[in-house]
Amino acid sequence: MTRCPLAQRLAEHLIRHAVRHLPDDNREEYYRECAGELFAILHDSDVPSRLRRSTFALFYAAGHIRSTRRLPKAATKPSMPALPGGATRRSPLRPVLASSRAAATSWRPVAAVIGALAIVAAGVYGLSQVRDNLVLELRPGSNPPATTQVPHDKSSSMYLLSTPAGLFTSATGQARVTATPPSSPTPASTAP
Amino acid sequence: MKLTGPLERVLRVFLGDLSARQYGYDLMKATKLPSGTLYPMLARLQAEGLVTSEWELQPDDASGRPPRKYYQLTGEGARVARLELAQASLAARPNRQSTTRPAGGSTR
Numbered sequence: 001m002t003r004c005p006l007a008q009r010l011a012e013h014l015i016r017h018a019v020r021h022l023p024d025d026n027r028e029e030y031y032r033e034c035a036g037e038l039f040a041i042l043h044d045s046d047v048p049s050r051l052r053r054s055t056f057a058l059f060y061a062a063g064h065i066r067s068t069r070r071l072p073k074a075a076t077k078p079s080m081p082a083l084p085g086g087a088t089r090r091s092p093l094r095p096v097l098a099s100s101r102a103a104a105t106s107w108r109p110v111a112a113v114i115g116a117l118a119i120v121a122a123g124v125y126g127l128s129q130v131r132d133n134l135v136l137e138l139r140p141g142s143n144p145p146a147t148t149q150v151p152h153d154k155s156s157s158m159y160l161l162s163t164p165a166g167l168f169t170s171a172t173g174q175a176r177v178t179a180t181p182p183s184s185p186t187p188a189s190t191a192p
Numbered sequence: 193m194k195l196t197g198p199l200e201r202v203l204r205v206f207l208g209d210l211s212a213r214q215y216g217y218d219l220m221k222a223t224k225l226p227s228g229t230l231y232p233m234l235a236r237l238q239a240e241g242l243v244t245s246e247w248e249l250q251p252d253d254a255s256g257r258p259p260r261k262y263y264q265l266t267g268e269g270a271r272v273a274r275l276e277l278a279q280a281s282l283a284a285r286p287n288r289q290s291t292t293r294p295a296g297g298s299t300r
Contacts, residue, residue, distance in 0.1 A: 035258050036257070037215070037260070039258055040217045040260070
């Protein structure tokens, strides 16, 4: 297995990107020529520093991108036969695509703001849950947070955390729904 | 063909040794031109028939390097290059003469 240096791979990637702007019949030859030059640059004995050779190879590849981008578009695309009467051929989907692209562009900032707000809300909610859990774990006898209630069975804190607000389980294991959580268990309330 | 500064440098390198075949990196080093300038210029010269290119058949050394593409000035290219460079030097000469100072005693 042969391993190319990182600079060579990067430069080849850039050149591959550059030749995309060329006509199809020139791409292969241009890439072959540039690959040969890259090898010469990276193994140039006149430049002792490897870093300089690598930098030069990257600049060499970037120069090709610059030059191929400046080519006129007519040179990079296959020629289209002219329509009779001098009419130009246009795709019927072109206006639809253009309008959808414009709509997507205008909605992008709004979607970004909504997404950011959703992320912040989720973070705040998660942090409040973590805080509640910590309070319950570290101070079982303290006042519980507003969203949770410390039940009379304090042996299992995980059990407490999984109990939703308004739903309380009695000592016998039966669940009941209360409008307001009881402040202290009474024998009457625990009776089946 | 409009003779620009970079093109003049390239032609001078080619005319320095007409029989020598040059590859792109050689020309870049000799002319100190970036690849983004040199290669389009070579392609233009080739399209005008002033430069020919040919691929190296087999690399001489066994380093595993890929074959190179060599460029060489054609006969017509050499003629046009000499002519253009001569015209450029002629055009530059009057400017140089105009900047010289007049003979002493004629001023003041």
